Amino acid sequence: MTPEAKQTTPEPGSSTPGGSRWRGRVALVTGASSGIGREIVRELTRAGMRVAFCARRRARLEALAQELPDAQSSLPLVCDLQDEVQIAAMFAELRARWDGVDVLVNxxxxxxGASLLDGASSDWRAILEVNVLALAICSREAIADMRRRDVAGHVINLSSMAAHRVPVGSAMYSASKYAVRSLTEGLRGELRAMDSAIRVTAISPGYVETEFALAATGDPEHARRTYARYPCLQAGDIARTVRFALDAPPHMQVHDILIRPTRQPL
Ligand SMILES: NC(=O)c1ccc[n+]([C@@H]2O[C@H](COP(=O)([O-])OP(=O)(O)OC[C@H]3O[C@@H](n4cnc5c(N)ncnc54)[C@H](OP(=O)(O)O)[C@@H]3O)[C@@H](O)[C@H]2O)c1
Incomplete structure (x- = not known):
């Protein structure tokens, strides 16, 4: 594969006067029914991209699609990322509709709450299936699309500060994010080995005020307290960071951005 893309739309690595270089390109954002993913969909839509987005909660996806300005440029896809058959069906639909993916945001x-001493194996398995395996499967499929069409695309992985130290009680989640770090670097190495222009980025946030804490514990009061200790990051902060990594010039590959709320101690 030659690193440069043969495109009718502008090459993503080149600047486009008056607009994002990704205008008209296709992004897939996973986990878009809330929080960071939903905000990334909005940000990439503002950049003029065609944006497919997935999660399990159909009503949430449809509500997001409703608010986006152009129905032709958005594609909500219900997909449980624990099910590889559903992942394959999602990519098949994307290929049929838009000929594949240029940007993947995992x-x-x-x-x-799955500690190592008394956590349920089913919780551990679910964490690893979604946070690690689905990320690897989606990356493989999206990069296959990019290579087939000779596009200098971009894969962005949502990692975490938990990939850089181990919060007590969250070691399996932390392990999954250490794995994301490894997969990000491994992917970059394989792409380098074939002299590909496809870029890979990880973003490692500290506390971001989303539904994450509620989903983790099921306890609204705990979630409220989690985000009340100091001003936390907002989903839009991370969405703008995704845009920063995407808009970097082609010779510049952002590897891992660590972002904490200013007052987060660890
Ligand atoms: N919030 C933080 O403090 C923080 C910090 C560091 C890193 N992160 C990372 O940022 C990413 C987004 O988290 P968030 O804060 O936006 O949390 P969130 O508001 O809870 O959103 C999580 C998203 O993941 C989706 N998801 C979960 N299981 C899924 C499955 N089996 N199949 C498909 N989609 C699934 C959820 O959709 P459905 O439930 O509708 O399927 C939802 O859209 C995660 O990777 C998280 O680890 C978050």
């Missing part, structure tokens, strides 16, 4: 992920 955002879906969750934690659960």
């Amino acid at each position: 955002n879906a992920g969750f934690a659960r």
